[in-house]
Amino acid sequence: MLYAFELSGDHEEIAAAEVFACLETEGIHPKAHMQFDHCIVADIPGEESDIEASLKAVAHRIAMCHNILKVIAITKNNPESIRKAAEDSNISTHINPGQTFVVRARRVKHNTDINCAQLEGRVGGAIFRKGFHADLKNPDVTFRIVMSEKAIFGSIIASVDRKAFHDRAPHKKPFFYPGVLMPIMGRAIVNLTCVKKGMKLLDPFCGTAGILTEAGLLGVKVVGIEVRYNIIQGAKLNLEWFKSDFSLVQGDASNLPFADNSFDAIVTDPPYGRSAMIKAESLEKLYHESFREMFRVLKKGRKAVIVSEIPANEIAEDAGFTVLSQYQQRVHRSLTRNIIVLQK
Numbered sequence: 001m002l003y004a005f006e007l008s009g010d011h012e013e014i015a016a017a018e019v020f021a022c023l024e025t026e027g028i029h030p031k032a033h034m035q036f037d038h039c040i041v042a043d044i045p046g047e048e049s050d051i052e053a054s055l056k057a058v059a060h061r062i063a064m065c066h067n068i069l070k071v072i073a074i075t076k077n078n079p080e081s082i083r084k085a086a087e088d089s090n091i092s093t094h095i096n097p098g099q100t101f102v103v104r105a106r107r108v109k110h111n112t113d114i115n116c117a118q119l120e121g122r123v124g125g126a127i128f129r130k131g132f133h134a135d136l137k138n139p140d141v142t143f144r145i146v147m148s149e150k151a152i153f154g155s156i157i158a159s160v161d162r163k164a165f166h167d168r169a170p171h172k173k174p175f176f177y178p179g180v181l182m183p184i185m186g187r188a189i190v191n192l193t194c195v196k197k198g199m200k201l202l203d204p205f206c207g208t209a210g211i212l213t214e215a216g217l218l219g220v221k222v223v224g225i226e227v228r229y230n231i232i233q234g235a236k237l238n239l240e241w242f243k244s245d246f247s248l249v250q251g252d253a254s255n256l257p258f259a260d261n262s263f264d265a266i267v268t269d270p271p272y273g274r275s276a277m278i279k280a281e282s283l284e285k286l287y288h289e290s291f292r293e294m295f296r297v298l299k300k301g302r303k304a305v306i307v308s309e310i311p312a313n314e315i316a317e318d319a320g321f322t323v324l325s326q327y328q329q330r331v332h333r334s335l336t337r338n339i340i341v342l343q344k
């Protein structure tokens with residue numbers, strides 16, 4: 001069965017990587033996939049009800065995605081092909097007799113100039129002729145058309161609560177200090193580690209606990225190290241607010257008070273070059289020593305994701321890590337973040 005992931009515009013490559021990491025975490029292994037602009041379609045084998053239960057779990061944890069669709073058809077991007085696909089396809093596994101529906105279309109960037117409202121009407125007409133009634137306000141089923149390089153037509157089986165991420169914006173939390181990753185990016189990079197409920201995740205430069213909050217909301221046991229006393233007090237307020245299972249230690253990321261191989265995941269953004277928040281002889285020394293410590297405390301085979309202003313691949317490899325993938329995020333003219341996914 002084909003399922004489509006309607007990606008958000010936060011970061012195209014990380015969004016795609018996050019989909020595959022979340023699928024792996026939930027035990028879903030696609031047979032094949034196609035990648036379109038802002039949309040991934042995956043062929044997922046198995047029992048439909050099991051897959052859909054797992055995809056609901058994916059929607060609960062994923063950040064850079066709007067909706068997950070069960071695909072009905074993939075067609076050319078023109079109103080006639082899309083209408084015909086709706087007319088010709090069997091939608092009995094998408095809507096039950098007596099259920100109501102709505103059709104919602106979305107254009108992805110420049111891929112088409114099709115008028116969404118008109119298209120929704122034409123496709124809605126085709127579904128109406130199959131014996132179903134529309135309900136624009138409170139439908140049982142939402143049919144979705146994503147017009148990327150092709151048109152992907154399906155029914156929504158799960159939606160991501162993106163508002164919840166915006167409601168956790170740093171300045172809305174009990175304690176705020178500038179220089180924090182936004183929750184959507186924080187959650188996405190936590191997801192790249194494939195960490196699961198009940199596992200242990202470390203952020204050795206935890207600051208106000210932005211990353212730890214996102215992991216904590218997934219039921220992960222989170223541990224933070226932070227050198228500054230007032231910041232760690234703030235991190236505590238934030239983690240208590242979100243009822244996380246946490247422990248915080250005031251300490252130095254270059255000398256972690258943990259046994260070897262004791263964490264299932266590490267996600268962190270060490271201080272940036274121009275930041276006054278460095279507690280070490282030099283940023284370079286801090287990176288070398290803390291990367292070595294992260295390698296030591298991470299379990300073999302598990303992943304770390306590190307966000308830095310300076311390219312840190314060599315430092316990571318020197319510490320013993322394998323670099324699995326790397327991304328860049330342009331924050332503003334003078335700040336581009338490097339994000340590396342590492343494996344021990």
Ligand SMILES: C[S@@+](CC[C@H](N)C(=O)[O-])C[C@H]1O[C@@H](n2cnc3c(N)ncnc32)[C@H](O)[C@@H]1O
Pocket residue numbers: 179180181204205206207208209210211225226227228231251252253254269270271272277278279280286
């Ligand atoms: C970029 S900020 C992390 C922001 C964090 N993700 C958040 O949600 O607030 C880096 C943090 O590392 C802390 N730090 C600096 N040197 C450190 C050291 N040697 N060990 C541990 N923490 C350190 C700083 O005080 C700062 O809070």
